[in-house]
Amino acid sequence: MIAEACLKKDCFAVTDEVYEHITYDNERHISLASLPGMQERTIITSSLSKTYSVTGWRVGWAIAPACIADAIRNIHIRLTDSAPAPFQEAALIALQSPPDYYESLKQDYETRRNLVVEFFNGIGFQTDFKPLGSFFLFAELPKDYEHSDVEFVEELIKQAGVVAVPGCGFFHTKLPQDGYQRRYVRFAFCKTTQTLTAAFQRICELLDSSGHLKLFHAGNYC
Structure with missing residues (x-):
């Protein structure tokens, strides 16, 4: 195109x-x-x-x-x-790295991607666009979560010490409707599995299955 x-x-x-x-x-x-x-x-x-x-x-x-x-x-x-x-x-x-390096790189990141997608799906986020490249997940806030992406990220930093990026910065600023562009959050998974798991555990202490900042338990992460 x-x-x-x-x-x-x-x-x-x-x-x-x-x-x-x-x-x-x-x-x-x-x-x-x-x-x-x-x-x-x-x-x-x-x-x-x-x-x-x-x-x-x-x-x-x-x-x-x-x-x-x-x-x-x-x-x-x-x-x-x-x-x-x-x-x-x-x-x-x-730049002279052997092919095995690049294959290992893909496999490591793909494993982490799957881990992150599974976790956020498990706590109510929507991940309709599973990334096929890069190391970012663009996830939609749970349907019944009433606050904006910016408010969610602010609370996540304050209460869990976990940093994400509001999705609104990735949309055109002159969209006719102010709605869905404030419903997304970007998470990075270019960290070790141990770091990601620690972040999951912190989030588990704050979110229920609808995405509200309350204590809840999900799967084996909490």
Whole structure:
């Protein structure tokens, strides 16, 4: 769909492909640039951050047609200096990781994804969109939970010490109806199983099956 629109409108596509190695359920990443007619009109951006768990390093790259790459380089050298030399050396080693590393990465994250989905489904959240990539779960608050996503997240931080992100920030700000966009919360599962389980236990102490902040017990997590 995006490729067709770019070809029809004769425009470029800028893609963020940092999760290309983090996909689930036997799904594989397909770069927009690999589709017919898109190589010459796609600007790919990516980084070490997600695949190698070094989000603070800010080491990344852009891949584009030569004329666009030259323009990007000219702008980049005027805005910032190069990445620290030790990070570049580490990046070189990381990018030579064997296939087994990427397969293990997928399996580890898929296990954690399943754990998180099972837990939140068990306490009344709706997870209609089970992630097939990345390490985030976008879950809908229980139907009878009357507060907004922001209010829920605030209480979760205060009472459980567990941090999530309100879903409203991921919707267009000019939507005609102010409703469903405040019903979602984003949870990250890029933590150890032990950390996730500890978070589950804290949430169990605060939520009943409808999502209200009350003591309740769910499955083997509490």
